[in-house]
Amino acid sequence: MTRGQLRDVPDVDSLYFTMLNCNKRSVTLNTKTERGKEILTALIERSDVLVENFAPGAVDRMGFTWERIRQINPRIVYASIKGFGEGPYTGFKAYEVVAQAMGGSMATTGFQDGPPMATGAQIGDSGTGVHAVAGILAALFQRERTGRGQRVNVAMQHAVLNLCRVKLRDQQRLAHGPLAEYPNDDFTDEVPRSGNASGGGQPGWAVRCAPGGPNDYVYVIVQPVGWPPLTALIGRPELAQDPEWATPEARLPKLAKMFQLIEEWTSTLPKWEVLERLNSHNIPCGPILSTREIIEDRSLADNDMIVEVDHPERGPFTTVGNPLKLSDSPVDITTPPLLGQHTEEILVGELGLAHEELRLLKTQGVI
Numbered sequence: 091m092t093r094g095q096l097r098d099v100p101d102v103d104s105l106y107f108t109m110l111n112c113n114k115r116s117v118t119l120n121t122k123t124e125r126g127k128e129i130l131t132a133l134i135e136r137s138d139v140l141v142e143n144f145a146p147g148a149v150d151r152m153g154f155t156w157e158r159i160r161q162i163n164p165r166i167v168y169a170s171i172k173g174f175g176e177g178p179y180t181g182f183k184a185y186e187v188v189a190q191a192m193g194g195s196m197a198t199t200g201f202q203d204g205p206p207m208a209t210g211a212q213i214g215d216s217g218t219g220v221h222a223v224a225g226i227l228a229a230l231f232q233r234e235r236t237g238r239g240q241r242v243n244v245a246m247q248h249a250v251l252n253l254c255r256v257k258l259r260d261q262q263r264l265a266h267g268p269l270a271e272y273p274n275d276d277f278t279d280e281v282p283r284s285g286n287a288s289g290g291g292q293p294g295w296a297v298r299c300a301p302g303g304p305n306d307y308v309y310v311i312v313q314p315v316g317w318p319p320l321t322a323l324i325g326r327p328e329l330a331q332d333p334e335w336a337t338p339e340a341r342l343p344k345l346a347k348m349f350q351l352i353e354e355w356t357s358t359l360p361k362w363e364v365l366e367r368l369n370s371h372n373i374p375c376g377p378i379l380s381t382r383e384i385i386e387d388r389s390l391a392d393n394d395m396i397v398e399v400d401h402p403e404r405g406p407f408t409t410v411g412n413p414l415k416l417s418d419s420p421v422d423i424t425t426p427p428l429l430g431q432h433t434e435e436i437l438v439g440e441l442g443l444a445h446e447e448l449r450l451l452k453t454q455g456v457i
């Protein structure tokens with residue numbers, strides 16, 4: 091379906107599809123037909139891993155329960171992604187932001203005086219996919235030892251919750267009083283939205299830079315060791331020794347004021363200049379990079395994280411590379427498959443169907 095969603099160029103596969111499906115092959119197969127079920131059975135027999143993220147119960151309804159699948163191939167690893175685990179929500183469908191809503195992300199993202207916010211990072215979709223990969227690899231490794239495949243279930247709500255772990259840390263800390271490192275003044279019995287506060291042990295904030303555009307900000311972290319050089323950079327060297335400012339404990343109740351002082355300096359400089367100056371003193375920081383800046387970034391391209399792929403129908407497009415760098419197993423990003431591009435290659439070449447049958451299956455709507 092995604093091939094046709096959010097199309098930028100008429101009649102060719104959308105970027106939504108192409109950017110998420112490189113390095114794959116595609117077969118078409120109607121698994122609700124008898125012959126389609128037989129072919130899926132043959133595929134399961136010869137596969138290491140089966141992955142699906144259809145609506146709850148869809149694969150069972152096709153006739154492929156886990157019991158059946160493991161009967162066909164006891165060595166297979168069968169992974170499913172659903173919105174939820176076992177219980178009252180099992181049968182519910184889910185999309186990205188539904189998982190963000192129910193996994194703890196939305197309640198803790200945004201500012202205290204605003205509504206819950208979705209994050210731009212696809213933690214519900216891609217985040218769950220990455221969790222599923224970890225489960226699949228663990229199951230494959232286990233299989234190498236035992237000879238037995240297994241079932242891998244990953245729920246989007248669970249994956250988002252796993253990524254929101256530190257907010258549950260704070261939920262429990264609330265029992266012992268306000269969260270001092272939070273920028274918030276008032277606390278209830280729930281973790282509040284804390285704007286751009288760092289969430290970690292060292293305070294951080296996004297401060298404005300010149301010339302004041304929507305992404306002219308730098309995220310600055312103030313480690314204890316970074317304070318003296320920072321005071322020099324912002325033109326307030328006396329604060330390095332001032333007992334009111336010199337220690338993390340002294341600064342804790344006035345973090346807003348501290349970042350305001352830092353911002354008075356950063357707002358006079360472009361973010362790239364701030365990056366240079368802060369890093370020359372080993373002060374951790376990150377300019378807020380726009381999507382345009384990221385797609386044009388030289389260092390990301392040099393790291394094969396922004397790559398160009400040539401698509402047979404749409405021509406070249408840019409996509410995100412592989413963030414996992416393995417010394418003996420480099421990955422070339424190859425173009426995503428057209429719909430059914432490998433049906434013949436796989437059904438005839440690998441499953442051994444006759445060309446004649448392939449033509450018949452096409453007319454019968456099986457492939």
Ligand SMILES: CC(C)(COP(=O)(O)OP(=O)(O)OC[C@H]1O[C@@H](n2cnc3c(N)ncnc32)[C@H](O)[C@@H]1OP(=O)(O)O)[C@@H](O)C(=O)NCCC(=O)NCCSC(=O)C(=O)O
Nearest residue numbers: 119120121122143144145148151171172173183184185186
């Ligand atoms: C995303 C969904 C809500 C979409 O639900 P649906 O619109 O109902 O589509 P589904 O693909 O699940 O399945 C619909 C029906 O198509 C059938 N179906 C699917 N493939 C086949 C083939 N090859 N042959 C025959 N029939 C098929 C399937 O059996 C179902 O039939 P019946 O058995 O007759 O019903 C759901 O798939 C879901 O909850 N998936 C798990 C969670 C997930 O991955 N969500 C992320 C979505 S991406 C996202 O968040 C985003 O895009 O944004």
